[in-house]
Amino acid sequence: MATSATTTPAMMPTEWRDFFALTKPRVMTLVIFTAICGVLAAPGSIHPVIGFTAILAIAMGAGGSAVLNMWWEADIDAGMKRTMSRPLPGGRMRREDARDFGIFLSAVSIVLMGLAVGWLAASLLLGAIIYYAVIYTMWLKPRTPQNIVIGGGAGAFPPLIGWVAVTGEIxxxxxxxxxxxxxxxxxxxxxxxxxxxxxxxxxxxxxxxxxxxxxxxxxxxxxxxxxxxxxxxxxxxxxxxxxxxxxxxxxxxxxxxxxxxxxxxxxxxxxxxxxxxxxxxxxxxxxxxxxxxxxxxxxxxxxxxxxx
Incomplete structure (x- = not known):
């Protein structure tokens, strides 16, 4: 990655809203909704606290991978009209801070899912994060016009993980x-x-x-x-x-x-x-x-x- 102008000393102050914006809240809405549907539609039952924890972990994992996506693509975002006002190309945050925030959210989400819900669901969540942040963002997107086809699997994980959180099986x-x-x-x-x-x-x-x-x-x-x-x-x-x-x-x-x-x-x-x-x-x-x-x-x- 080339060094972005967003890492220069003359930066605007970072606010909590900038960290939240890095998680792609609009996309997060769909992620959380389909995950909730996976939990509610699955046969069997789950304790409400455990169910809430599963949704929280999925949301954190999706947010973490979105942050890593924005960290990696900061220079690309700076050149596109619809993304140039995001926190990194907008000069409101250091790239290193975004990277660390993404890694933190992702790691906590996996551990939380594993300890509170189950390690099969946690493994699927880990796969979803790697799929989006690495396979799609870093590998497929800049290399193939079929990037969104293969990368679409990343967004397809939430209901699967939600279902597995309840049933423990695929x-x-x-x-x-x-x-x-x-x-x-x-x-x-x-x-x-x-x-x-x-x-x-x-x-x-x-x-x-x-x-x-x-x-x-x-x-x-x-x-x-x-x-x-x-x-x-x-x-x-x-x-x-x-x-x-x-x-x-x-x-x-x-x-x-x-x-x-x-x-x-x-x-x-x-x-x-x-x-x-x-x-x-x-x-x-x-x-x-x-x-x-x-x-x-x-x-x-x-x-x-x-x-x-």
């Missing part, structure tokens, strides 16, 4: 929850990449629209959306959920496909401010929240005896 259902987020990530992120691709091009990150072009990116968005649909419905098909989740998954996946279609058919000459891409990106966030909420609702209905 079965088909948590693997499917992992797969849903894994296949959801490419169309979600590439829809964003299409309307911010100039930022990635400027800093030399080989995102798919930059390297392969818009047409190839649109094809892959459609392809992954088609693959996502049966995977999202699979928990119902294998008997892991009832019609409550199944019907929601079918409707949401159909809407996802309908919104992906104009992104796929859009031509370079159209001038509508990337509206299909922005609609797909925004809906993809709603899609995941509602889908996982339906998973919990299904579990609650079964617990209350409302469904067989």
């Amino acid at each position: 079965t088909a259902m948590p693997i499917l929850l992992f797969a849903i987020i894994f296949f959801w990530t490419p169309p979600h992120f590439w829809a964003l990449a299409l309307f911010v691709q100039t930022d990635y091009e400027k800093v030399g990150i080989p995102m798919l629209p930059v390297v392969a072009g818009e047409r190839a990116t649109r094809r892959q968005i459609m392809g992954y959306t088609v693959l996502l649909a049966p995977i999202a419905v699979a928990p119902w098909l294998i008997g892991g959920t009832s019609w409550i989740y199944g019907s929601v998954a079918v409707v949401l996946s159909a809407l996802f496909l309908l919104l992906a279609l104009p992104v796929f058919t859009r031509t370079r000459g159209e001038t509508d401010a990337m509206l299909p891409e922005k609609r797909l990106f925004k809906f993809s966030i709603v899609y995941l929240f509602v889908l996982f909420a339906a998973l919990v609702a299904d579990r609650v209905a079964a617990y209350q005896g409302l469904i067989a």
Whole structure:
């Protein structure tokens, strides 16, 4: 890594808000939500304190890996319009402080998960941190346009870890929850990449629209959306959920496909401010929240005896 201007003596004072911003709170919201859904949807029970501790450890681990991501990419962030105001490129924090904070959060999260919940869940959390901070951030992202495909596994860990925290084992259902987020990530992120691709091009990150072009990116968005649909419905098909989740998954996946279609058919000459891409990106966030909420609702209905 090159030395950033953010390490010069003439720095702005660091506030607690800057440390919090390093954890990517917007992304953290989705991480915590899917982890909670994994805990609540899992069969069996967990003591509320242990359950809260598991969620806290997942949040700390996700935050720690996000901090390490920002530490490593400080120079890249400084060259991109949407990230140049972050604490490190904004000159509000030393890189060394960010690195140490990320390592601290990550280490504490693993130890806390292992001692309070179980070492299988802790091992998965360690894998998620390494996956995001090292495999994705340091290795894949600067080297391959398929970075977000393989790196999508990092964001898919929370519900899997939450489920394992309750059951102590890895079965088909948590693997499917992992797969849903894994296949959801490419169309979600590439829809964003299409309307911010100039930022990635400027800093030399080989995102798919930059390297392969818009047409190839649109094809892959459609392809992954088609693959996502049966995977999202699979928990119902294998008997892991009832019609409550199944019907929601079918409707949401159909809407996802309908919104992906104009992104796929859009031509370079159209001038509508990337509206299909922005609609797909925004809906993809709603899609995941509602889908996982339906998973919990299904579990609650079964617990209350409302469904067989």
